[in-house]
Amino acid sequence: MKAVRFAVAAALLLSLPALAAAGVHSIWSDSGMYIADNSGSTLYPVTEGGVVISWSDSTGAMFANLHGRAVILGSPTPTFRDYDVELISGSASFPTENVMMGQWNIRRNGALLCGNCRGTLVGLDSGSSIQFFDSTNKFRFFASVGARKDY
Structure with missing residues (x-):
């Protein structure tokens, strides 16, 4: 009987990390569509690209x-021209599930154009496309969503 209780308790303890990890989301894309550089109005077509986005509801990571x-x-x-937009810090709480705000x-081409800029990534729940824009709306990045995983 003690062995059965121990086995049940062990199974419950081992399943707790899996329960705590619920609410993890990720989006991938290998096709950017357009980039706006320092003007916000002129959109340049993207010939190749890659997007990786991931967040956790429980930890805010x-x-x-x-x-x-x-x-x-x-x-x-x-x-x-090669462009890279990387999140360096973000808000732990989202106003909605489809918006990621941060710095x-x-x-x-490897040169820093805007460091520690405020910006927003939208469309995380649309299923078709995402868009990044900085707070001045001079830099924008549009990409189609290739895959999304929620677990």
Whole structure:
């Protein structure tokens, strides 16, 4: 009888971490759509990109990194620019489940354009696309959602 109670107690204790991990979300994409650079109005098409976003409801932990290679059309030939947008700190509580707010670093070709900038990532529950924009709306990043996992 003691062995049975011990087995039940052990099973319950081992399942607690799994219960505590509930409410973890992640979004992936390998296709950026557009990037706006320092103007907010001119959108450059993205030829290749990658997005990884993850957050936990229970701990408030967040991770977000957006990367895209934009085509800058011009004469005589188009040029390419690599952009990276990374979350460096974020709010532990979300106003809604589809918004991530925080401080971000924005880089172009490896050079820091905006360090510790306030910004927002929206569309985390839309299922089709996400959008990042900084508080001045000069830098924006649009991407289609490739996959989403909630567990």
